Amino acid sequence: MAQAKKSIAKALKSVDLVVEVLDARMPPASANPLVEELRLTRQRPVLKVLNKSDLADPAVTKSWLQSFRAQDNLFAVEVCSKHKSDVRNLIREARKQVPHRSDAIKPLRMMVMGVPNVGKSTLLNAILGRSVAKAADEPAVTRSVSRYDLDEKTIIYDSPGLMWSKLDSRENAYALAVNNAIGVNAYVPEEVAVFLAEKLRLFYANRIFDRYGFDSSNLDANDILQKIGNIRGARIKGDEIDLERSANILLTDYRKGKLGRITIQVPN
Numbered sequence: 436m437a438q439a440k441k442s443i444a445k446a447l448k449s450v451d452l453v454v455e456v457l458d459a460r461m462p463p464a465s466a467n468p469l470v471e472e473l474r475l476t477r478q479r480p481v482l483k484v485l486n487k488s489d490l491a492d493p494a495v496t497k498s499w500l501q502s503f504r505a506q507d508n509l510f511a512v513e514v515c516s517k518h519k520s521d522v523r524n525l526i527r528e529a530r531k532q533v534p535h536r537s538d539a540i541k542p543l544r545m546m547v548m549g550v551p552n553v554g555k556s557t558l559l560n561a562i563l564g565r566s567v568a569k570a571a572d573e574p575a576v577t578r579s580v581s582r583y584d585l586d587e588k589t590i591i592y593d594s595p596g597l598m599w600s601k602l603d604s605r606e607n608a609y610a611l612a613v614n615n616a617i618g619v620n621a622y623v624p625e626e627v628a629v630f631l632a633e634k635l636r637l638f639y640a641n642r643i644f645d646r647y648g649f650d651s652s653n654l655d656a657n658d659i660l661q662k663i664g665n666i667r668g669a670r671i672k673g674d675e676i677d678l679e680r681s682a683n684i685l686l687t688d689y690r691k692g693k694l695g696r697i698t699i700q701v702p703n
């Protein structure tokens with residue numbers, strides 16, 4: 436981690452624009468203050484990218500964009516890294532931010548930054564139009580800063596995911612775990628699934644019904660997990676529910692988009 440921070444800080448010297456990749460399903464949790472700190476040390480402008488917008492609730496993504504754009508000097512776009520038109524739009528926005536870097540002598544130099552697993556490498560591959568950086572649905576896939584040339588006037592750097600140095604908000608910690616930004620050995624699946632079940636109960640109760648076929652209006656988050664285990668036959672012995680398996684069923688369904696488009700952190 437310290438190594439990743441050092442190499443990013445060094446590369447930032449020759450970068451004109453930070454493309455901060457956020458997960459549209461959890462913008463606050465994926466906005467690591469360290470990214471902001473590093474870019475401000477070098478006074479680099481930022482383009483905030485709400486990535487994985489295809490998995491997020493579209494109405495909430497619009498609200499997030501509005502709240503970002505209401506802030507001075509803050510530019511934000513939503514993107515699904517798998518949609519070419521979104522990626523083209525992002526490049527257009529990036530060029531607008533740094534108009535004086537637009538030729539072969541002064542190429543635009545961008546660096547994608549963000550917490551682990553938000554889709555930095557996938558976005559970079561989409562921008563380049565070829566699969567050069569390894570990407571997978573687990574944290575810490577990219578290990579070092581790498582430079583890629585899009586064309587004569589555009590250079591782009593991939594960077595390793597930067598995790599918060601201190602996560603003192605439980606809300607953010609659980610949101611990161613729900614979205615696979617934290618390694619599976621670093622959290623308790625039952626706790627994280629209860630957090631997710633609570634969000635679903637409050638904001639997306641109809642999705643619980645659609646997927647698992649029960650009404651959650653009179654249940655708490657623990658009961659929801661129990662019920663999912665019961666319905667899916669996750670039992671240890673006899674009638675006892677295997678809560679770890681129930682938790683993993685819910686988390687996997689959510690991560691695969693089986694519960695529909697969901698945003699677990701909404702603007703105030």
Ligand SMILES: Nc1nc2c(ncn2[C@@H]2O[C@H](COP(=O)(O)OP(=O)(O)OP(=O)(O)O)[C@@H](O)[C@H]2O)c(=O)[nH]1
Nearest residue numbers: 516552553554555556557570571572575576577596
């Ligand atoms: N549905 C969807 N999946 C995406 C999108 N962008 C990335 N992913 C998936 O998210 C997972 C993580 O992508 P990566 O590109 O490896 O993420 P990263 O930020 O480079 O991760 P690290 O290098 O580990 O920090 C992969 O399974 C991608 O396929 C997107 O816009 N939509």
Ligand SMILES: [Mg+2]
Nearest residue numbers: 555556576577
């Ligand atoms: Mg990566």
